[in-house]
Amino acid sequence: MTRPQTEAWVPSDDRGLAYGDGLFETVLVRDGAPLLWPQHMQRLAEGCRRLGIPMPAAGTLDVLPAQAGPALKVLKLIVTRGGGGRGYQTPAAPEPRLLWQATDFTPQPRRWWEGVRIRHCRLQLGMQPLLAGIKHLNRLENVMARREWDDADIAEGLLCDSQGQLVEATSMNLFWLRQGRLETPRLDACGVAGTLRAALMQRLSIVEVSVGPQALADAEAVWLGNSVQGLWPVVRLDTADGTPLYRWSLSSVQRDLQREAHALLGYPTAPAD
Known part of the structure:
Protein backbone atom coordinates (compact mmCIF):
# COMPACT_ATOMS: atom_id res chain seq x y z
CA MET A 1 0.00 0.00 0.00
CA PHE A 105 1.74 30.32 -5.75
CA THR A 106 1.45 33.73 -7.37
CA PRO A 107 1.22 33.81 -11.19
CA GLN A 108 2.89 36.49 -13.33
CA PRO A 109 0.09 38.51 -15.00
CA ARG A 110 2.56 40.83 -16.66
CA ARG A 111 3.75 37.94 -18.81
CA TRP A 112 0.17 37.12 -19.77
CA TRP A 113 -0.63 40.61 -21.03
CA GLU A 114 2.74 42.01 -22.20
CA GLY A 115 4.16 38.79 -23.61
CA VAL A 116 7.62 37.34 -23.07
CA ARG A 117 11.07 37.29 -24.59
CA ILE A 118 12.61 33.84 -25.03
CA ARG A 119 15.79 32.35 -26.48
CA HIS A 120 17.08 29.21 -28.12
CA CYS A 121 19.09 26.83 -25.94
CA ARG A 122 22.34 25.23 -27.03
CA LEU A 123 21.53 21.96 -25.27
CA GLN A 124 19.73 19.37 -27.37
CA LEU A 125 17.40 16.80 -25.84
CA GLY A 126 18.27 13.13 -26.15
CA MET A 127 15.67 10.98 -27.87
CA GLN A 128 14.16 8.10 -25.92
CA PRO A 129 10.62 7.16 -27.03
CA LEU A 130 10.05 4.97 -23.96
CA LEU A 131 10.26 8.06 -21.73
CA ALA A 132 8.73 10.60 -24.13
CA GLY A 133 5.72 12.48 -22.85
CA ILE A 134 5.81 11.33 -19.22
CA LYS A 135 7.07 13.52 -16.37
CA HIS A 136 9.80 11.31 -14.95
CA LEU A 137 12.20 12.48 -12.24
CA ASN A 138 15.30 12.48 -14.45
CA ARG A 139 15.25 16.14 -15.58
CA LEU A 140 18.96 16.93 -15.78
CA GLU A 141 18.68 18.05 -19.40
CA ASN A 142 16.16 20.70 -18.40
CA VAL A 143 18.32 21.77 -15.46
CA MET A 144 21.38 22.16 -17.67
CA ALA A 145 19.41 24.05 -20.31
CA ARG A 146 18.03 26.46 -17.71
CA ARG A 147 21.59 27.19 -16.54
CA GLU A 148 22.38 28.70 -19.93
CA TRP A 149 21.03 32.14 -19.00
CA ASP A 150 20.50 34.33 -15.95
CA ASP A 151 18.95 37.38 -17.63
CA ALA A 152 15.65 38.09 -15.85
CA ASP A 153 14.25 39.58 -19.07
CA ILE A 154 14.37 36.15 -20.73
CA ALA A 155 11.40 34.11 -19.59
CA GLU A 156 12.20 30.74 -21.18
CA GLY A 157 14.46 28.79 -23.50
CA LEU A 158 13.44 26.65 -26.48
CA LEU A 159 14.80 23.12 -26.80
CA CYS A 160 15.34 21.01 -29.89
CA ASP A 161 16.12 17.30 -29.99
CA SER A 162 19.37 15.79 -31.23
CA GLN A 163 18.02 15.88 -34.79
CA GLY A 164 17.28 19.59 -34.58
CA GLN A 165 13.49 19.32 -34.28
CA LEU A 166 11.55 21.65 -32.00
CA VAL A 167 10.35 19.98 -28.80
CA GLU A 168 9.44 22.35 -25.95
CA ALA A 169 10.71 25.05 -23.61
CA THR A 170 12.60 24.11 -20.46
CA SER A 171 9.39 23.93 -18.40
CA MET A 172 6.57 24.76 -20.82
CA ASN A 173 5.02 23.46 -24.00
CA LEU A 174 5.25 25.37 -27.26
CA PHE A 175 2.42 26.37 -29.62
CA TRP A 176 2.28 28.54 -32.73
CA LEU A 177 -0.12 29.64 -35.45
CA ARG A 178 1.15 29.11 -38.99
CA GLN A 179 -0.85 29.58 -42.17
CA GLY A 180 -3.99 29.73 -40.08
CA ARG A 181 -3.28 26.41 -38.32
CA LEU A 182 -2.46 25.89 -34.65
CA GLU A 183 0.58 23.62 -34.28
CA THR A 184 2.66 22.11 -31.49
CA PRO A 185 5.75 19.88 -31.59
CA ARG A 186 5.25 16.13 -31.76
CA LEU A 187 6.46 14.53 -28.52
CA ASP A 188 6.94 10.89 -29.45
CA ALA A 189 10.75 10.87 -29.00
CA CYS A 190 11.31 13.20 -26.05
CA GLY A 191 9.75 16.06 -24.11
CA VAL A 192 6.90 16.34 -21.60
CA ALA A 193 3.31 16.17 -22.79
CA GLY A 194 1.83 18.88 -20.58
CA THR A 195 -1.63 18.62 -19.10
CA LEU A 196 -2.67 22.05 -20.37
CA ARG A 197 -1.46 20.96 -23.80
CA ALA A 198 -3.57 17.80 -23.53
CA ALA A 199 -6.66 19.73 -22.47
CA LEU A 200 -6.30 22.28 -25.28
CA MET A 201 -5.81 19.51 -27.84
CA GLN A 202 -9.04 17.89 -26.65
CA ARG A 203 -10.93 21.13 -27.30
CA LEU A 204 -9.22 22.68 -30.31
CA SER A 205 -7.78 21.61 -33.60
CA ILE A 206 -4.07 21.64 -32.76
CA VAL A 207 -1.81 19.66 -35.09
CA GLU A 208 1.31 17.88 -33.88
CA VAL A 209 4.21 18.45 -36.26
CA SER A 210 7.90 17.53 -36.56
CA VAL A 211 9.69 20.68 -37.70
CA GLY A 212 12.87 22.58 -37.08
CA PRO A 213 13.01 26.02 -35.47
CA GLN A 214 12.93 27.72 -38.88
CA ALA A 215 9.19 27.00 -38.91
CA LEU A 216 8.75 29.83 -36.41
CA ALA A 217 9.84 32.31 -39.09
CA ASP A 218 6.44 31.76 -40.71
CA ALA A 219 4.44 31.84 -37.47
CA GLU A 220 1.78 34.49 -37.03
CA ALA A 221 1.80 34.00 -33.25
CA VAL A 222 3.75 31.92 -30.72
CA TRP A 223 2.86 30.88 -27.17
CA LEU A 224 4.35 28.99 -24.25
CA GLY A 225 2.11 27.35 -21.69
CA ASN A 226 1.76 24.96 -18.80
CA SER A 227 -0.85 24.03 -16.23
CA VAL A 228 0.61 26.28 -13.53
CA GLN A 229 1.65 29.48 -15.33
CA GLY A 230 -1.10 29.58 -17.94
CA LEU A 231 -0.33 30.81 -21.48
CA TRP A 232 2.34 33.38 -22.30
CA PRO A 233 2.39 35.04 -25.73
CA VAL A 234 5.91 35.28 -27.16
CA VAL A 235 6.90 38.71 -28.49
CA ARG A 236 10.59 38.08 -29.17
CA LEU A 237 12.81 35.08 -29.84
CA ASP A 238 16.61 35.39 -29.58
CA THR A 239 19.41 33.13 -30.66
CA ALA A 240 21.44 31.36 -27.96
CA ASP A 241 23.94 34.24 -28.27
CA GLY A 242 21.28 36.86 -27.52
CA THR A 243 20.77 38.17 -31.05
CA PRO A 244 17.12 39.03 -31.81
CA LEU A 245 15.77 36.51 -34.31
CA TYR A 246 12.00 37.03 -34.61
CA ARG A 247 9.45 39.42 -33.14
CA TRP A 248 5.67 39.19 -32.88
CA SER A 249 3.18 41.95 -32.11
CA LEU A 250 0.41 41.34 -29.62
CA SER A 251 -3.04 41.14 -31.17
CA SER A 252 -6.38 39.43 -30.77
CA VAL A 253 -4.83 36.29 -32.27
CA GLN A 254 -2.76 35.69 -29.14
CA ARG A 255 -5.71 36.39 -26.88
CA ASP A 256 -7.95 33.80 -28.53
CA LEU A 257 -5.81 30.82 -27.49
CA GLN A 258 -5.01 32.43 -24.15
CA ARG A 259 -8.72 32.69 -23.34
CA GLU A 260 -9.17 28.99 -23.99
CA ALA A 261 -6.23 28.10 -21.76
CA HIS A 262 -7.07 30.45 -18.91
CA ALA A 263 -10.69 29.34 -18.81
CA LEU A 264 -9.36 25.87 -17.95
CA LEU A 265 -7.22 27.22 -15.10
CA GLY A 266 -9.51 29.88 -13.65
CA TYR A 267 -7.13 32.66 -14.68
CA PRO A 268 -8.29 36.05 -16.09
CA THR A 269 -9.04 36.07 -19.79
CA ALA A 270 -8.44 39.82 -20.10
CA PRO A 271 -6.35 42.39 -18.21
CA ALA A 272 -7.97 44.06 -15.22
CA ASP A 273 -9.20 47.60 -15.88
Missing part, protein backbone atom coordinates in the same frame (compact mmCIF):
# COMPACT_ATOMS: atom_id res chain seq x y z
CA THR A 2 1.29 3.47 -0.89
CA ARG A 3 1.16 5.94 1.98
CA PRO A 4 1.57 9.64 1.26
CA GLN A 5 4.33 11.49 3.08
CA THR A 6 4.81 15.23 3.46
CA GLU A 7 8.36 15.04 4.83
CA ALA A 8 11.11 16.20 2.52
CA TRP A 9 13.46 13.56 3.91
CA VAL A 10 13.66 10.24 2.07
CA PRO A 11 15.88 7.23 2.81
CA SER A 12 19.21 7.17 1.01
CA ASP A 13 18.23 3.94 -0.75
CA ASP A 14 15.13 5.47 -2.34
CA ARG A 15 15.38 4.77 -6.07
CA GLY A 16 13.90 8.12 -6.98
CA LEU A 17 16.73 9.85 -5.15
CA ALA A 18 19.42 7.48 -6.37
CA TYR A 19 18.38 7.00 -10.00
CA GLY A 20 15.51 9.35 -10.81
CA ASP A 21 13.36 6.21 -10.79
CA GLY A 22 9.98 7.82 -10.42
CA LEU A 23 7.54 10.45 -11.61
CA PHE A 24 6.12 13.78 -10.52
CA GLU A 25 3.18 16.06 -11.16
CA THR A 26 2.75 19.75 -10.36
CA VAL A 27 -0.92 20.61 -9.97
CA LEU A 28 -2.52 24.04 -9.67
CA VAL A 29 -4.97 23.98 -6.77
CA ARG A 30 -7.50 26.74 -6.18
CA ASP A 31 -9.15 26.71 -2.73
CA GLY A 32 -8.63 22.98 -2.43
CA ALA A 33 -9.91 22.17 -5.94
CA PRO A 34 -7.30 20.80 -8.39
CA LEU A 35 -7.26 22.09 -11.96
CA LEU A 36 -6.86 19.61 -14.82
CA TRP A 37 -6.83 16.76 -12.29
CA PRO A 38 -8.02 14.08 -14.78
CA GLN A 39 -5.18 14.99 -17.16
CA HIS A 40 -2.61 14.89 -14.35
CA MET A 41 -3.85 11.50 -13.16
CA GLN A 42 -3.90 10.14 -16.70
CA ARG A 43 -0.28 11.18 -17.29
CA LEU A 44 0.81 9.82 -13.90
CA ALA A 45 -0.89 6.50 -14.64
CA GLU A 46 0.79 6.30 -18.04
CA GLY A 47 4.15 7.05 -16.46
CA CYS A 48 3.61 4.36 -13.83
CA ARG A 49 2.63 1.88 -16.55
CA ARG A 50 5.75 2.57 -18.60
CA LEU A 51 8.14 2.44 -15.64
CA GLY A 52 6.43 -0.55 -14.07
CA ILE A 53 5.63 1.25 -10.81
CA PRO A 54 2.30 0.44 -9.13
CA MET A 55 0.01 3.46 -9.42
CA PRO A 56 -1.06 4.87 -6.04
CA ALA A 57 -4.72 4.25 -5.33
CA ALA A 58 -7.11 6.93 -6.51
CA GLY A 59 -8.46 7.25 -2.99
CA THR A 60 -4.99 8.06 -1.72
CA LEU A 61 -4.36 10.72 -4.36
CA ASP A 62 -7.79 12.31 -4.60
CA VAL A 63 -7.80 13.56 -0.99
CA LEU A 64 -4.51 15.45 -1.28
CA PRO A 65 -5.64 18.63 -3.11
CA ALA A 66 -8.11 19.47 -0.35
CA GLN A 67 -5.24 19.30 2.13
CA ALA A 68 -3.38 22.01 0.23
CA GLY A 69 -5.49 24.63 1.98
CA PRO A 70 -7.16 27.84 0.79
CA ALA A 71 -6.10 30.30 -1.91
CA LEU A 72 -3.86 29.41 -4.86
CA LYS A 73 -1.35 26.62 -4.32
CA VAL A 74 0.87 24.31 -6.31
CA LEU A 75 0.62 20.70 -5.20
CA LYS A 76 3.68 18.66 -6.09
CA LEU A 77 3.26 14.89 -6.15
CA ILE A 78 6.30 12.60 -6.33
CA VAL A 79 5.97 8.86 -6.83
CA THR A 80 9.16 6.79 -6.60
CA ARG A 81 9.66 3.06 -6.90
CA GLY A 82 10.70 3.11 -3.23
CA GLY A 83 13.76 1.28 -1.99
CA GLY A 84 15.21 -2.11 -2.76
CA GLY A 85 16.68 -3.87 -5.72
CA ARG A 86 20.36 -4.24 -6.41
CA GLY A 87 21.99 -1.46 -8.34
CA TYR A 88 19.93 -0.74 -11.42
CA GLN A 89 17.98 -3.98 -11.00
CA THR A 90 14.51 -3.16 -9.76
CA PRO A 91 12.88 -4.97 -6.82
CA ALA A 92 10.58 -7.83 -7.76
CA ALA A 93 7.76 -6.37 -5.67
CA PRO A 94 8.28 -2.60 -5.43
CA GLU A 95 6.74 -0.63 -2.59
CA PRO A 96 6.24 2.83 -4.07
CA ARG A 97 6.77 5.97 -2.03
CA LEU A 98 4.40 8.92 -2.47
CA LEU A 99 5.59 12.35 -1.37
CA TRP A 100 3.59 15.54 -1.61
CA GLN A 101 4.00 19.21 -0.82
CA ALA A 102 1.73 22.22 -1.27
CA THR A 103 3.27 25.69 -1.67
CA ASP A 104 1.78 29.13 -2.15
Whole structure:
Protein backbone atom coordinates (compact mmCIF):
# COMPACT_ATOMS: atom_id res chain seq x y z
CA MET A 1 0.00 0.00 0.00
CA THR A 2 1.29 3.47 -0.89
CA ARG A 3 1.16 5.94 1.98
CA PRO A 4 1.57 9.64 1.26
CA GLN A 5 4.33 11.49 3.08
CA THR A 6 4.81 15.23 3.46
CA GLU A 7 8.36 15.04 4.83
CA ALA A 8 11.11 16.20 2.52
CA TRP A 9 13.46 13.56 3.91
CA VAL A 10 13.66 10.24 2.07
CA PRO A 11 15.88 7.23 2.81
CA SER A 12 19.21 7.17 1.01
CA ASP A 13 18.23 3.94 -0.75
CA ASP A 14 15.13 5.47 -2.34
CA ARG A 15 15.38 4.77 -6.07
CA GLY A 16 13.90 8.12 -6.98
CA LEU A 17 16.73 9.85 -5.15
CA ALA A 18 19.42 7.48 -6.37
CA TYR A 19 18.38 7.00 -10.00
CA GLY A 20 15.51 9.35 -10.81
CA ASP A 21 13.36 6.21 -10.79
CA GLY A 22 9.98 7.82 -10.42
CA LEU A 23 7.54 10.45 -11.61
CA PHE A 24 6.12 13.78 -10.52
CA GLU A 25 3.18 16.06 -11.16
CA THR A 26 2.75 19.75 -10.36
CA VAL A 27 -0.92 20.61 -9.97
CA LEU A 28 -2.52 24.04 -9.67
CA VAL A 29 -4.97 23.98 -6.77
CA ARG A 30 -7.50 26.74 -6.18
CA ASP A 31 -9.15 26.71 -2.73
CA GLY A 32 -8.63 22.98 -2.43
CA ALA A 33 -9.91 22.17 -5.94
CA PRO A 34 -7.30 20.80 -8.39
CA LEU A 35 -7.26 22.09 -11.96
CA LEU A 36 -6.86 19.61 -14.82
CA TRP A 37 -6.83 16.76 -12.29
CA PRO A 38 -8.02 14.08 -14.78
CA GLN A 39 -5.18 14.99 -17.16
CA HIS A 40 -2.61 14.89 -14.35
CA MET A 41 -3.85 11.50 -13.16
CA GLN A 42 -3.90 10.14 -16.70
CA ARG A 43 -0.28 11.18 -17.29
CA LEU A 44 0.81 9.82 -13.90
CA ALA A 45 -0.89 6.50 -14.64
CA GLU A 46 0.79 6.30 -18.04
CA GLY A 47 4.15 7.05 -16.46
CA CYS A 48 3.61 4.36 -13.83
CA ARG A 49 2.63 1.88 -16.55
CA ARG A 50 5.75 2.57 -18.60
CA LEU A 51 8.14 2.44 -15.64
CA GLY A 52 6.43 -0.55 -14.07
CA ILE A 53 5.63 1.25 -10.81
CA PRO A 54 2.30 0.44 -9.13
CA MET A 55 0.01 3.46 -9.42
CA PRO A 56 -1.06 4.87 -6.04
CA ALA A 57 -4.72 4.25 -5.33
CA ALA A 58 -7.11 6.93 -6.51
CA GLY A 59 -8.46 7.25 -2.99
CA THR A 60 -4.99 8.06 -1.72
CA LEU A 61 -4.36 10.72 -4.36
CA ASP A 62 -7.79 12.31 -4.60
CA VAL A 63 -7.80 13.56 -0.99
CA LEU A 64 -4.51 15.45 -1.28
CA PRO A 65 -5.64 18.63 -3.11
CA ALA A 66 -8.11 19.47 -0.35
CA GLN A 67 -5.24 19.30 2.13
CA ALA A 68 -3.38 22.01 0.23
CA GLY A 69 -5.49 24.63 1.98
CA PRO A 70 -7.16 27.84 0.79
CA ALA A 71 -6.10 30.30 -1.91
CA LEU A 72 -3.86 29.41 -4.86
CA LYS A 73 -1.35 26.62 -4.32
CA VAL A 74 0.87 24.31 -6.31
CA LEU A 75 0.62 20.70 -5.20
CA LYS A 76 3.68 18.66 -6.09
CA LEU A 77 3.26 14.89 -6.15
CA ILE A 78 6.30 12.60 -6.33
CA VAL A 79 5.97 8.86 -6.83
CA THR A 80 9.16 6.79 -6.60
CA ARG A 81 9.66 3.06 -6.90
CA GLY A 82 10.70 3.11 -3.23
CA GLY A 83 13.76 1.28 -1.99
CA GLY A 84 15.21 -2.11 -2.76
CA GLY A 85 16.68 -3.87 -5.72
CA ARG A 86 20.36 -4.24 -6.41
CA GLY A 87 21.99 -1.46 -8.34
CA TYR A 88 19.93 -0.74 -11.42
CA GLN A 89 17.98 -3.98 -11.00
CA THR A 90 14.51 -3.16 -9.76
CA PRO A 91 12.88 -4.97 -6.82
CA ALA A 92 10.58 -7.83 -7.76
CA ALA A 93 7.76 -6.37 -5.67
CA PRO A 94 8.28 -2.60 -5.43
CA GLU A 95 6.74 -0.63 -2.59
CA PRO A 96 6.24 2.83 -4.07
CA ARG A 97 6.77 5.97 -2.03
CA LEU A 98 4.40 8.92 -2.47
CA LEU A 99 5.59 12.35 -1.37
CA TRP A 100 3.59 15.54 -1.61
CA GLN A 101 4.00 19.21 -0.82
CA ALA A 102 1.73 22.22 -1.27
CA THR A 103 3.27 25.69 -1.67
CA ASP A 104 1.78 29.13 -2.15
CA PHE A 105 1.74 30.32 -5.75
CA THR A 106 1.45 33.73 -7.37
CA PRO A 107 1.22 33.81 -11.19
CA GLN A 108 2.89 36.49 -13.33
CA PRO A 109 0.09 38.51 -15.00
CA ARG A 110 2.56 40.83 -16.66
CA ARG A 111 3.75 37.94 -18.81
CA TRP A 112 0.17 37.12 -19.77
CA TRP A 113 -0.63 40.61 -21.03
CA GLU A 114 2.74 42.01 -22.20
CA GLY A 115 4.16 38.79 -23.61
CA VAL A 116 7.62 37.34 -23.07
CA ARG A 117 11.07 37.29 -24.59
CA ILE A 118 12.61 33.84 -25.03
CA ARG A 119 15.79 32.35 -26.48
CA HIS A 120 17.08 29.21 -28.12
CA CYS A 121 19.09 26.83 -25.94
CA ARG A 122 22.34 25.23 -27.03
CA LEU A 123 21.53 21.96 -25.27
CA GLN A 124 19.73 19.37 -27.37
CA LEU A 125 17.40 16.80 -25.84
CA GLY A 126 18.27 13.13 -26.15
CA MET A 127 15.67 10.98 -27.87
CA GLN A 128 14.16 8.10 -25.92
CA PRO A 129 10.62 7.16 -27.03
CA LEU A 130 10.05 4.97 -23.96
CA LEU A 131 10.26 8.06 -21.73
CA ALA A 132 8.73 10.60 -24.13
CA GLY A 133 5.72 12.48 -22.85
CA ILE A 134 5.81 11.33 -19.22
CA LYS A 135 7.07 13.52 -16.37
CA HIS A 136 9.80 11.31 -14.95
CA LEU A 137 12.20 12.48 -12.24
CA ASN A 138 15.30 12.48 -14.45
CA ARG A 139 15.25 16.14 -15.58
CA LEU A 140 18.96 16.93 -15.78
CA GLU A 141 18.68 18.05 -19.40
CA ASN A 142 16.16 20.70 -18.40
CA VAL A 143 18.32 21.77 -15.46
CA MET A 144 21.38 22.16 -17.67
CA ALA A 145 19.41 24.05 -20.31
CA ARG A 146 18.03 26.46 -17.71
CA ARG A 147 21.59 27.19 -16.54
CA GLU A 148 22.38 28.70 -19.93
CA TRP A 149 21.03 32.14 -19.00
CA ASP A 150 20.50 34.33 -15.95
CA ASP A 151 18.95 37.38 -17.63
CA ALA A 152 15.65 38.09 -15.85
CA ASP A 153 14.25 39.58 -19.07
CA ILE A 154 14.37 36.15 -20.73
CA ALA A 155 11.40 34.11 -19.59
CA GLU A 156 12.20 30.74 -21.18
CA GLY A 157 14.46 28.79 -23.50
CA LEU A 158 13.44 26.65 -26.48
CA LEU A 159 14.80 23.12 -26.80
CA CYS A 160 15.34 21.01 -29.89
CA ASP A 161 16.12 17.30 -29.99
CA SER A 162 19.37 15.79 -31.23
CA GLN A 163 18.02 15.88 -34.79
CA GLY A 164 17.28 19.59 -34.58
CA GLN A 165 13.49 19.32 -34.28
CA LEU A 166 11.55 21.65 -32.00
CA VAL A 167 10.35 19.98 -28.80
CA GLU A 168 9.44 22.35 -25.95
CA ALA A 169 10.71 25.05 -23.61
CA THR A 170 12.60 24.11 -20.46
CA SER A 171 9.39 23.93 -18.40
CA MET A 172 6.57 24.76 -20.82
CA ASN A 173 5.02 23.46 -24.00
CA LEU A 174 5.25 25.37 -27.26
CA PHE A 175 2.42 26.37 -29.62
CA TRP A 176 2.28 28.54 -32.73
CA LEU A 177 -0.12 29.64 -35.45
CA ARG A 178 1.15 29.11 -38.99
CA GLN A 179 -0.85 29.58 -42.17
CA GLY A 180 -3.99 29.73 -40.08
CA ARG A 181 -3.28 26.41 -38.32
CA LEU A 182 -2.46 25.89 -34.65
CA GLU A 183 0.58 23.62 -34.28
CA THR A 184 2.66 22.11 -31.49
CA PRO A 185 5.75 19.88 -31.59
CA ARG A 186 5.25 16.13 -31.76
CA LEU A 187 6.46 14.53 -28.52
CA ASP A 188 6.94 10.89 -29.45
CA ALA A 189 10.75 10.87 -29.00
CA CYS A 190 11.31 13.20 -26.05
CA GLY A 191 9.75 16.06 -24.11
CA VAL A 192 6.90 16.34 -21.60
CA ALA A 193 3.31 16.17 -22.79
CA GLY A 194 1.83 18.88 -20.58
CA THR A 195 -1.63 18.62 -19.10
CA LEU A 196 -2.67 22.05 -20.37
CA ARG A 197 -1.46 20.96 -23.80
CA ALA A 198 -3.57 17.80 -23.53
CA ALA A 199 -6.66 19.73 -22.47
CA LEU A 200 -6.30 22.28 -25.28
CA MET A 201 -5.81 19.51 -27.84
CA GLN A 202 -9.04 17.89 -26.65
CA ARG A 203 -10.93 21.13 -27.30
CA LEU A 204 -9.22 22.68 -30.31
CA SER A 205 -7.78 21.61 -33.60
CA ILE A 206 -4.07 21.64 -32.76
CA VAL A 207 -1.81 19.66 -35.09
CA GLU A 208 1.31 17.88 -33.88
CA VAL A 209 4.21 18.45 -36.26
CA SER A 210 7.90 17.53 -36.56
CA VAL A 211 9.69 20.68 -37.70
CA GLY A 212 12.87 22.58 -37.08
CA PRO A 213 13.01 26.02 -35.47
CA GLN A 214 12.93 27.72 -38.88
CA ALA A 215 9.19 27.00 -38.91
CA LEU A 216 8.75 29.83 -36.41
CA ALA A 217 9.84 32.31 -39.09
CA ASP A 218 6.44 31.76 -40.71
CA ALA A 219 4.44 31.84 -37.47
CA GLU A 220 1.78 34.49 -37.03
CA ALA A 221 1.80 34.00 -33.25
CA VAL A 222 3.75 31.92 -30.72
CA TRP A 223 2.86 30.88 -27.17
CA LEU A 224 4.35 28.99 -24.25
CA GLY A 225 2.11 27.35 -21.69
CA ASN A 226 1.76 24.96 -18.80
CA SER A 227 -0.85 24.03 -16.23
CA VAL A 228 0.61 26.28 -13.53
CA GLN A 229 1.65 29.48 -15.33
CA GLY A 230 -1.10 29.58 -17.94
CA LEU A 231 -0.33 30.81 -21.48
CA TRP A 232 2.34 33.38 -22.30
CA PRO A 233 2.39 35.04 -25.73
CA VAL A 234 5.91 35.28 -27.16
CA VAL A 235 6.90 38.71 -28.49
CA ARG A 236 10.59 38.08 -29.17
CA LEU A 237 12.81 35.08 -29.84
CA ASP A 238 16.61 35.39 -29.58
CA THR A 239 19.41 33.13 -30.66
CA ALA A 240 21.44 31.36 -27.96
CA ASP A 241 23.94 34.24 -28.27
CA GLY A 242 21.28 36.86 -27.52
CA THR A 243 20.77 38.17 -31.05
CA PRO A 244 17.12 39.03 -31.81
CA LEU A 245 15.77 36.51 -34.31
CA TYR A 246 12.00 37.03 -34.61
CA ARG A 247 9.45 39.42 -33.14
CA TRP A 248 5.67 39.19 -32.88
CA SER A 249 3.18 41.95 -32.11
CA LEU A 250 0.41 41.34 -29.62
CA SER A 251 -3.04 41.14 -31.17
CA SER A 252 -6.38 39.43 -30.77
CA VAL A 253 -4.83 36.29 -32.27
CA GLN A 254 -2.76 35.69 -29.14
CA ARG A 255 -5.71 36.39 -26.88
CA ASP A 256 -7.95 33.80 -28.53
CA LEU A 257 -5.81 30.82 -27.49
CA GLN A 258 -5.01 32.43 -24.15
CA ARG A 259 -8.72 32.69 -23.34
CA GLU A 260 -9.17 28.99 -23.99
CA ALA A 261 -6.23 28.10 -21.76
CA HIS A 262 -7.07 30.45 -18.91
CA ALA A 263 -10.69 29.34 -18.81
CA LEU A 264 -9.36 25.87 -17.95
CA LEU A 265 -7.22 27.22 -15.10
CA GLY A 266 -9.51 29.88 -13.65
CA TYR A 267 -7.13 32.66 -14.68
CA PRO A 268 -8.29 36.05 -16.09
CA THR A 269 -9.04 36.07 -19.79
CA ALA A 270 -8.44 39.82 -20.10
CA PRO A 271 -6.35 42.39 -18.21
CA ALA A 272 -7.97 44.06 -15.22
CA ASP A 273 -9.20 47.60 -15.88
